[in-house]
Amino acid sequence: MAEFLFERLCLIGVGLIGSSVARAARAKGGIARTIVAHTRRPETLARVRELGFADLVEADAGRAVEGADCVILCVPVGAYAGVMRRIAPHLAPGCILSDAGSTKGSVIRDLKPLLPAGVQLVPAHPMAGTEHSGPDAGFAELFENRYVIITPVPGGDPAAAERIAELWRRLGSMVERMDAETHDKVVAIVSHLPHLIAFTICGTADDLAEETREAVLRFAASGFRDFTRIASSDVDMWRDIFLNNRDALLEMLARFTEDSHALARAVRYGQADFIEDRIRRGRRIRRGLIERKQA
Amino acid sequence: MAEFLFERLCLIGVGLIGSSVARAARAKGGIARTIVAHTRRPETLARVRELGFADLVEADAGRAVEGADCVILCVPVGAYAGVMRRIAPHLAPGCILSDAGSTKGSVIRDLKPLLPAGVQLVPAHPMAGTEHSGPDAGFAELFENRYVIITPVPGGDPAAAERIAELWRRLGSMVERMDAETHDKVVAIVSHLPHLIAFTICGTADDLAEETREAVLRFAASGFRDFTRIASSDVDMWRDIFLNNRDALLEMLARFTEDSHALARAVRYGQADFIEDRIRRGRRIRRGLIERKQA
Numbered sequence: 001m002a003e004f005l006f007e008r009l010c011l012i013g014v015g016l017i018g019s020s021v022a023r024a025a026r027a028k029g030g031i032a033r034t035i036v037a038h039t040r041r042p043e044t045l046a047r048v049r050e051l052g053f054a055d056l057v058e059a060d061a062g063r064a065v066e067g068a069d070c071v072i073l074c075v076p077v078g079a080y081a082g083v084m085r086r087i088a089p090h091l092a093p094g095c096i097l098s099d100a101g102s103t104k105g106s107v108i109r110d111l112k113p114l115l116p117a118g119v120q121l122v123p124a125h126p127m128a129g130t131e132h133s134g135p136d137a138g139f140a141e142l143f144e145n146r147y148v149i150i151t152p153v154p155g156g157d158p159a160a161a162e163r164i165a166e167l168w169r170r171l172g173s174m175v176e177r178m179d180a181e182t183h184d185k186v187v188a189i190v191s192h193l194p195h196l197i198a199f200t201i202c203g204t205a206d207d208l209a210e211e212t213r214e215a216v217l218r219f220a221a222s223g224f225r226d227f228t229r230i231a232s233s234d235v236d237m238w239r240d241i242f243l244n245n246r247d248a249l250l251e252m253l254a255r256f257t258e259d260s261h262a263l264a265r266a267v268r269y270g271q272a273d274f275i276e277d278r279i280r281r282g283r284r285i286r287r288g289l290i291e292r293k294q295a
Numbered sequence: 296m297a298e299f300l301f302e303r304l305c306l307i308g309v310g311l312i313g314s315s316v317a318r319a320a321r322a323k324g325g326i327a328r329t330i331v332a333h334t335r336r337p338e339t340l341a342r343v344r345e346l347g348f349a350d351l352v353e354a355d356a357g358r359a360v361e362g363a364d365c366v367i368l369c370v371p372v373g374a375y376a377g378v379m380r381r382i383a384p385h386l387a388p389g390c391i392l393s394d395a396g397s398t399k400g401s402v403i404r405d406l407k408p409l410l411p412a413g414v415q416l417v418p419a420h421p422m423a424g425t426e427h428s429g430p431d432a433g434f435a436e437l438f439e440n441r442y443v444i445i446t447p448v449p450g451g452d453p454a455a456a457e458r459i460a461e462l463w464r465r466l467g468s469m470v471e472r473m474d475a476e477t478h479d480k481v482v483a484i485v486s487h488l489p490h491l492i493a494f495t496i497c498g499t500a501d502d503l504a505e506e507t508r509e510a511v512l513r514f515a516a517s518g519f520r521d522f523t524r525i526a527s528s529d530v531d532m533w534r535d536i537f538l539n540n541r542d543a544l545l546e547m548l549a550r551f552t553e554d555s556h557a558l559a560r561a562v563r564y565g566q567a568d569f570i571e572d573r574i575r576r577g578r579r580i581r582r583g584l585i586e587r588k589q590a
Contacts, residue, residue, distance in 0.1 A: 127514055147514055178510065186510045189500050190519045196562075197492055200555045202577035204547070205484050207554075215473065215481045217583045219422055219442055224485045226521040228581040235574045242562045242570055252499070253559050257552065259502075260495045264548050267491075267537045275537055279530045282497035286523040288512045 003030070005167055010036040010068035012061060012083055014048050015234075016129065017100045018074030019138030022053040024171045027140035031170050038064035039135075048135050062090040070167070073099035078240030081110040093118030096160045098167075100126050102187060102237075104151040104180035106244035112153065120160035125149045125183065126173060127191075133234040144172035151180040188248035192241055193256060196249065198230040199238075298325070300462055305331040305363035307356060307378055309343050310529075311424060312395045313369030314433030317348040319466045322435035326465050333359035334430075343430050357385040365462070368394035373535030376405040388413030391455045393462075395421050397482060397532075399446040399475035401539035407448065415455035420444045420478065421468060422486075428529040439467035446475040483543035487536055488551060491544065493525040494533075 009025065009032035011018040018037065025031040037054035038061050039045050048057050058064035065071050065087045073080060080101070091097065097119055101107050107123045115121055128146040130137065148168040152161040165175040178186075201224070205216045220228065242249060266274035304320065304327035306313040313332065320326040332349035333356050334340050344352050353359035360366050360382045368375060375396070386392065392414055396402050402418045410416055423441040425432065443463040447456040460470040473481075496519070500511045515523065537544060561569035 149514070176513070182507065182510065185503075185507055186514055189496075189503065189507075190511055190515050194496065194519050194522055196558060197496070197555065199573045199577040200558055201484070201489065201492070201551055202580040203573055204551045204554045206576050206580060207550070208480075208484065212477065212480055212484075215477065216485055217580070217587060218471070219444070219481055220485050220584055224489050225584065226525060227489055228577065228584055230521060233574070233578075235571050235578070238574050239567055239570045243565055243567065246562055250559055250563060253555065255502070256496055256499045257555070259499045260492065260548065260552070263491060263495055264545055267541055268545060270538055272534055272538065275534045276530050278494045278498055279528070279533050281501050282494040282523065283528075283530070285497040285501060285512070289515055289520065289523055292512060 004033045005030060005163065005170065006032045006068075006070040008032065008034045008036060008068045008070070010038065010065050010071045011054070012038050012064065012071060012073045012087070013075035013079075014039050014044070014054070014135045014138075015074065016133050016137045016142075017126065018072070019048070019051070019053060019135040020128075020140065020142040021072065021074065021100070021138075021171065023138055023140040024143060026053060028170055028172070031167060032070070036064050036068060044135060051135055053135075053138075061086045065090050065092075065095075067092060068095055070096045070098065070163075073097075073101065076234075076236045076240040077101040077103050077106055077110075077244045078236070080107060081114075084111050084114045088114045088116055091116050091119045096120045096122055096163060098122045098124050098164050100124065102191065102241050103245040104149075104183045108151075108153055108180055120157050121153050122156065122161050122164040123151045123153070123180065124164055124168065125151070125187070126168065128173075129233075131229055131233055133237070141172070143168065146173050148173040148175050149183050150175060150177050151183050152177060184245050184248040185252075188245055188252040192245055192249050193252045195230055195233065195238060196242065196253065197256075198227045201227055299328045300325060300458065300465065301327045301363075301365040303327065303329045303331060303363040303365070305333065305360050305366045306349070307333050307359065307366060307368045307382070308370035308374075309334050309339070309349070309430050309433075310369065311428050311432045311437075312421065313367070314343070314346070314348060314430040315423075315435065315437040316367065316369065316395070316433075316466065318433055318435040319438060321348060323465055323467070326462065327365070331359050331363060339430060346430055348430075348433075356381045360385050360387075360390070362387060363390055365391050365393065365458075368392075368396065371529075371532045371535040372396040372398050372401055372405075372539045373531075375402060376409075379406050379409045383409045383411055386411050386414045391415045391417055391458060393417045393419050393459050395419060397486065397536050398540040399444075399478045403446075403448055403475055415452050416448050417451065417456050417459040418446045418448070418475065419459055419463065420446070420482070421463065422482075423468075424528075426524055426528055428532070436467070438463065441468050443468040443470050444478055445470060445472045446478050447472060479540050479543045480547075483540055483547040487540055487544050488547045490525055490528065490533060491537065491548065492551075493522045496522055 036056045331351045
């Protein structure tokens with residue numbers, strides 16, 4: 001039996017997610033003999049060397065993946081196609097290529113055509129994060145008791161998918177599998193639409209007349225505050241998510257808009273029963289979450 | 296100088312807000328010699344007696360306000376007109392009538408026509424709350440470092456407004472004044488629209504096909520979770536808020552919907568710059584909140 005799950009684990013991108021994987025792999029043990037971190041920006045490179053959570057820090061993506069038996073992309077999903085063009089010629093046969101992106105259909109679309117023979121693609125999405133970003137923001141416990149969704153590609157090697165599942169279980173996560181299309185729909189309503197709404201309402205407030213806007217900032221007591229916590233997320237990451245989960249996101253926004261108009265109509269015409277029903281449904285979902293200990 | 300700010304403080308309704316006012320008044324001291332609590336429901340009445348945060352518990356609203364020099368309505372705003380009809384004949388001359396409702400235009404509309412001679416109306420809105428409700432949910436620190444907005448009525452006695460301001464300052468709050476119309480616009484975007492959105496998105500999720508809905512509940516990781524915390528609020532209170540801040544709420548929803556459609560269009564046509572700009576604005580507002588220590 002191997003001492004380590006992987007001999008050489010290469011993380012492409014070491015922001016919140018990548019640096020947390022490295023820290024957690026070190027902290028838990030038994031995951032990788034050598035951890036290689038790749039980042040392009042010189043200042044991030046220097047900082048990652050200082051932080052010391054990787055055995056090797058490599059500025060060239062191609063050299064970073066050489067000899068790795070597991071490579072995990074931890075960059076914004078919009079960068080995948082470009083990264084893949086640089087690393088594909090250097091991926092070793094038998095290597096497993098995985099990722100931590102929030103969209104999965106686009107990941108398969110961008111990576112699969114460039115996949116070298118003998119390399120297995122296992123897309124994955126750890127449902128964990130904070131509103132902070134960068135290599136300093138990561139921590140070893142980020143994935144503990146969080147779900148990781150694996151979306152195996154049709155025709156892929158089940159053993160490769162199982163090794164990625166085992167990686168995340170060892171990092172403390174609960175692993176679920178589903179197809180990429182279902183994944184993209186679920187995260188569209190659970191995460192992407194709430195972020196689109198949060199970004200939007202901040203702009204709506206910002207457009208108000210000067211006096212009202214100043215008061216808005218001063219009195220952002222309940223509701224709005226929670227929305228702005230969401231809205232403080234990373235710009236590149238969220239731009240890429242929106243652009244790469246377009247169809248599911250627009251579909252969920254359309255459903256939400258219809259529903260908000262129905263509630264607005266009830267407010268306009270004083271339909272108390274309809275309004276109460278909508279509020280009760282919110283409470284019911286909330287209770288469902290509490291029972292699942294996700295709240 | 297009087298030992299107490301008020302001789303007899305009567306709280307109409309002792310849910311989260313009313314019971315917190317009573318607890319805080321006791322804890323801080325110097326606020327009221329006698330605290331009278333009114334609630335109609337026999338089971339709440341019994342529970343309030345058990346909890347012991349009021350000196351007198353009175354099932355009849357008219358008798359509760361007799362001899363009080365300050366009465367604060369702490370019931371859902373939709374109940375104000377009915378309550379006012381019951382208490383108006385019993386309000387003593389010199390009494391200050393205030394409230395803790397989340398809408399202010401409707402409060403003036405419902406209370407002012409029934410106001411007896413010699414009674415001063417000072418509408419107020421403590422911007423504090425939790426997702427819990429009922430007399431057990433209250434606590435003495437609820438209003439500490441929170442804003443309370445007072446919306447004095449035109450022609451009202453400034454001394455009465457100042458006594459209500461002093462009441463809230465003694466409970467630990469920061470007091471601001473504005474006219475009722477501005478108040479209603481500000482809370483529409485800061486609090487009421489976020490709640491309408493939260494209730495709506497829970498319903499949208501609930502309407503999804505069985506399999507997706509189950510996954511939604513399981514993976515409500517980031518975004519959605521914060522929304523459902525909001526959505527777990529009290530049904531009667533929120534129905535009344537929506538119906539009594541109708542115009543401002545519908546106006547803000549219309550602005551938000553236009554903005555969300557603009558962002559959706561940018562997603563559809565891949566306009567990265569527009570999307571990034573919207574995300575950056577959210578972050579800017581967030582920073583503004585953090586600088587104001589509201590986040």
